[in-house]
Amino acid sequence: MAHSDSKIDYIEFNVREIARAKHFYGAAFGWRFTDYGPDYCEFDDGRLKGGFTTTAPVSVAGGPLVILFAEDLEQAQSKVEQAGGTVSRAIFSFPGGRRFHFRDPDGYELAVWSDKGA
Numbered sequence: 001m002a003h004s005d006s007k008i009d010y011i012e013f014n015v016r017e018i019a020r021a022k023h024f025y026g027a028a029f030g031w032r033f034t035d036y037g038p039d040y041c042e043f044d045d046g047r048l049k050g051g052f053t054t055t056a057p058v059s060v061a062g063g064p065l066v067i068l069f070a071e072d073l074e075q076a077q078s079k080v081e082q083a084g085g086t087v088s089r090a091i092f093s094f095p096g097g098r099r100f101h102f103r104d105p106d107g108y109e110l111a112v113w114s115d116k117g118a
Contacts, residue, residue: 011050011066014058015106021052024105027083028076029068060107073098073114080112 015021018041025031025043034042041052045068070076073091080102081087088109089101099113 008048011048013050013052013106013108014056015052015054016058018052018054020105024083024085028079028085058106060109065101065109065111067099067111067113070112070114071116073100073112073117076112076114077102 013021018035018039022031022033022041022043026033029045031043031045034044036042039054043050043052068076077087077091077100084105085102087100087102089111091098091100097113097115098117099111101109101111103109
């Protein structure tokens with residue numbers, strides 16, 4: 001089996017405004033972007049690539065929970081809030097670490113986890 005076979009390779013978000021999505025994810029997580037016309041932008045977090053598109057309606061119902069990693073969970077939460085995100089579940093502990101959930105400006109719920117701290 002190839003190294004990348006059956007691994008998450010790309011995530012795509014339907015967004016209302018590409019510029020707003022770029023601002024939020026750039027400010028909160030330092031992602032880099034490549035524009036491909038007015039309706040599509042690729043993001044790169046340094047490990048995984050994905051895209052923002054306005055070619056389909058935004059849907060916040062269902063779908064996978066995308067979970068990001070942070071060395072400093074409190075700092076990540078602060079950056080999310082400063083960038084315009086809303087914490088939907090405060091930091092909580094689970095076996096192996098801690099995490100919080102948030103909603104981005106388009107209403108998508110994501111989470112950030114860390115194995116650091118207690």
